[in-house]
Structure formats: C-alpha cells, structure tokens
Amino acid sequence: MRTFKDIVEEARLDIKELFPWDVEERRSKNDDVLILDIREECEFSAYHIQHSMLVPRGILETACEDEYEDAVPELIEARDREIIVICRSGNRSVLAAQTMQWMGYKNVASMKTGLRGWNDFELPLYNLNHEVLDPDDVEQMLAAGFCSTLMHPDRRLESVDLEFVKRRYKEKSFARGARREDIEQIRNVEGMGLDEFISICIGAMQGIHKELGL
Secondary structure, eight states, X not given: OOOHHHHHHHHHTTSEEEOHHHHHHHHHHOTTOEEEEOSOHXXXXXXXXXXXXXXXXXXXXXXXXXXXXXXXXXXXXXXXXXXXXXXXXXXXXXXXXHHHHHTTOSSEEEETTHHHHHHHTTOOOBOTTSOBOOHHHHHHHHHHOOOOTTTOGGGOOOOOOHHHXXXXXXXXXXXXXXXXGGSSOOTTBTTBOHHHHHHHTGGGHHHHHXXXXX
C-alpha cells in the first residue's frame, strides 16, 4: 500500500517545482503567467494570491475540457501558457500539475511549499475585499487547517441571532474572543452557510479558529 506522501513523492519526479520567490519573480516579469489555485473555495476565500484563478482540485479535470459544465474557457485555452499550480502546502499542487501534464499542458509547474512558504517569505496574500493580510494572521489560518462542517459533524454550529453576530463583528469583539454560544447556528439563517459566513467575516477568522478549534 502507498501512502499519500508516497504518491506525491512519486508524482514529484515527473513535474517541475518552483519556490515562492521564483514564482513571484516570474509573475513580475511576465503578466501572462497563470497562477492556478486548486484549493477549496473556503480556503481561497480566507487568503489567496492576487489575480490567481480558483479551480478546486475536485473539478480540475472537467474544468480543462469544454464538454463539461465545469469547463473554464481561460484554462482550456491555456495549454501553451506558463501555469503555476498552488495549494496550501505544495502537495495537492504536485498531483494537479502531473494531471495537467497528462492532459496536454506544456508548461505547468507546482509551487513548492505552497502558500505556507509564500506566507513565510512574507509575500502578499489577500482576502475577498482585496485587502493585504497580516502574515501572522495568515499563519493562524494555515495552522487551523481545512475545516468542513459536513466532513466534521462535531464541529457544526447550532443556531444564533445573526444580527447579534453581525453587531459583535462590527464592534471587533467577535474578532478577538468569539464564544461558542455567541455564534451557535449561522447555517440556514437567511440562507447563509458556514463557509459563506466565514468568508464575509474573514477579518475575524483568527478569533473563530482559536475559540472553536477549527
């Protein structure tokens, strides 16, 4: 049996990798470089490289072909462009880059160490409001890992007064010390899901992570 690490290391032999500082240099010299972020939407919402393209790993193959509903025209037409695939730690991106090579992409690489390394080098990461994030705040989000309420039922929240949560957030107290009872069920309130709420309240992510252990 092969482990995830075994599979990644085997794929690594077949693809090109670039360190974050090399990626930044290439971007500065060539506006046509495509930064392809293959993380999940909730991860991208929290922090991402400016002007990167989000195509989650789960739909990458179908996004690369025009016969599927997930097709992304810019990606389909990019088989001759330089593409740098990124993820959180540089593992998923290795597998994605290998897959894209199999599918005919001629100049694709994976960013070694992922966004962890990018943040360690203090290169800029942005939220959905196009604001540069503090590297220390990003580090806390990176340390929290990936959270899905569907994958982890024990992490689901119960029910809450959404207006109270919004008020706490505006007062900044939410960002520094969220209590579980303050934010018990935001799912199904005005149709808002947990991931959507987190993306809106991204400035408070470090408080949420610390209190809920996400």
